Amino acid sequence: MNSFYSNIGPRQGLAAWMLSTDHKKIGIMYLAALLLFFSTGTLIGVLMRLNLISPGTFMGAQTYNRLFTIHGIIQIFLFIIPGIPVSFGNFFLPILIGARDVAFPRINRLSWWLYLAGAGLLLASLFFGGGALDTGWTFYAPYSIQTRTNVSLAVFAVFILGFSSILTGINFVTTIHRLRAPGMNWHRMPLFVWTLYSTGWVQILATPVIAISLLLIILERFFGLGFFDPSKGGDPVLFEHLFWIYSHPAVYIMLLPAMGIISEIIPVFSRKTIFGYKAVAYSALAIASVGYLVWGHHMFTSGMSDTARVVFSFITFIVAVPSGIKVLNWVATLYKGSIKLDPPMLFALSFIFLFSIGGLTGLVIGALATNLHLHGTYFIVGHFHYVMFGGMGMSFLAALHYWFPKMFGRMYSERQAKIGWLILFIGFNLLYFSMFVLGFNGMPRRYFDYPPQYFTGHLVSTIGSWVLVTGLAIIFRNLIAALFKGPQAPDNPWGGKTLEWQVPSPPPHENFVEIPVITSGPYSF
Amino acid sequence: METINDKAEEGRSDYKGAKLGMWFFLITEILFFGVMFMLYSVNRSKYPHAFHIAALEENLVIGSVNTIILITSSFTMALSITAIRRGNKMLSSWLQLATIVMACLFLINKYFEWSAKIRLGIYPASPALLQKDKGEVLFYSLYYVMTGIHGFHVLVGIGVISTMLFFTLKEKINSESFVKLENTGLYWHFVDIVWIYLFPLFYLVT
């Protein structure tokens, strides 16, 4: 087998992988790490839900605080933000544009090592200093300045992870500008590439903001600077600004590539070209741009000026429009298409459904008046899990089931995948829909216990978490078994039209025997 | 030689791509320092009088000398690139060395400046500082953080330029392959620009 897995260099075994600059190897290593961290974060979530199954608690408040903090940090900084770009982006971007690798392969390798370093430092922070931090993943001052837990090391870990993210962004944007195959002009690029491009810009322009914010937390802890300390003339709300100026665009780093995946899958499994290619492409740029202007909607109850609150709420409604355009165009693509409900399509369709619920509830909390009632409640928790897990998470699974044959050269059991999907889907909605009801009725978030009136909602939610995990277990068991015992996969099991389906499964070392010349768009069915 | 659609050519190193990547890195630095300038402006608008008083205390002589040193180091850096592109390896090397020396001078001056302040008891969360007006506390915190992070970038610059000097002497950087030096120059000029803004904001706006 002459795929990229075969050893051609002087290095052997682990070194051949860890020292490799091949984007495909790097993508696969990232994938393994991401899934490991996702599983860890999910198990922590299950533990949290276990504590909340009924009133009364089996863990102390401090422990619960540490759990939800670490759950958030792992899922967000070790899974969702790097997520699709570092795994599927790394593996497929060069192939999709007809290139042999990314623009800066050694920087790519550095990104991977920095990611591991950040993960290691985060792990270390759990065992040294004051132990796992308890500030919530949002590190709000002044508590993050005062708490005796190991904020500094954890925050420094996130700083390193941010640097990894920036380098990936620089790499991808430069790659897309410089390495497209002859004939692949901007309007012949696959839509996934458009989203990786937009995401790269956000990584470049937004991540430095959290870098400095985190650095300031560390400096303030060590030197008592006072920027966020009212007794020294500082302002805690200023920290919230600095934090969310990154963290809102960050959700678009999470979401845009996920939407790009859906744009890849829907045409293939409808046997129909995407409806409104340009609209879908430009809406990615629009989401990335307008997404910079809405961060204040995380801070409506923090003490910001009324003027600011009105401005941010208004722009928040505007940013929903390009997302809506994408959803409408996907649905229009489905219309009169020849639908094949293979596993990738099932996950993609659930994305559309679940993301829409998440997006619509986002409008509920984007409106100032309703936000005042719902901020800090389980409604928010339900909202972001719908967009992040129901959105990005489902898309990640869709991509995994779409590109598994290409990456690993094996086919999985489609029946097992569909069963896993169904159970996951049911568990997901039990787990998270109940949170909207809980939140609307006043259940606050980040609480380790609650009064009896919220019992039913929490019980349903916790049972949902078990069903969800069962679904995930079936899905991953299926894929892992396929890795070792699955039948050989053909080059193009789904009948896709983009470049990755023109190369063998798995691809050879240099991706293409000869760089292709492109003469048409990516979805010519 | 440009290819169709001006993209990288297979098998050749991509000069334009390398420059583009470096510029993308520099704009992350623009945002990074930019947020600190935002912190400065927010606090200045809250405490204009305190900032005025505190800026008066700053050592204008050292600040001005450092500005001149950094501007001149940018000059020698730029010259060194023209030199290597014209095949003048020794001239380029001397100019790079001059840049490094000036960068070291800048840091030495900074050391004296900071020491003087610390001896006066002015450092973050010092008892003397906490006696002063709140705005002054924040002014000095900003001063230490911003000039400190800038100084760190100068230090990194010294390391990088030294490496480039080594490459130049080994002829790994030459009149055909010089983008590493050019990118280093871009970084160094950026560090200069940050100081060009820091100088008036801490030493002059009284």
Add this chain to the structure above:
Amino acid sequence: MEDARTHITDYKTYAFVWAGLLLLTALTITVGAMHLSRYSVLICLAIASCKALLVLTYFMHLRYEGALIKGVIFMAILTLTVIIGLTFVDVWYR
């Protein structure tokens, strides 16, 4: 306009830019000493921006670069402006 790769800036050009920067530095120190209060800030920042523009245009070769790199810098400055602007919408109107 000459291509960015082929154009080599003259030593003399760099010398003029350096002289210009030193002159502007002298100017800004003079203005700073004049204690014009609010106008001091604006004038000194304007002079600083002139210096920055000189460094960008000549030392950093922007004069000879294409639209892409200029666009990249523009996006960064636009983003920063917007971020600072929106933050001030909060800070000023409390």
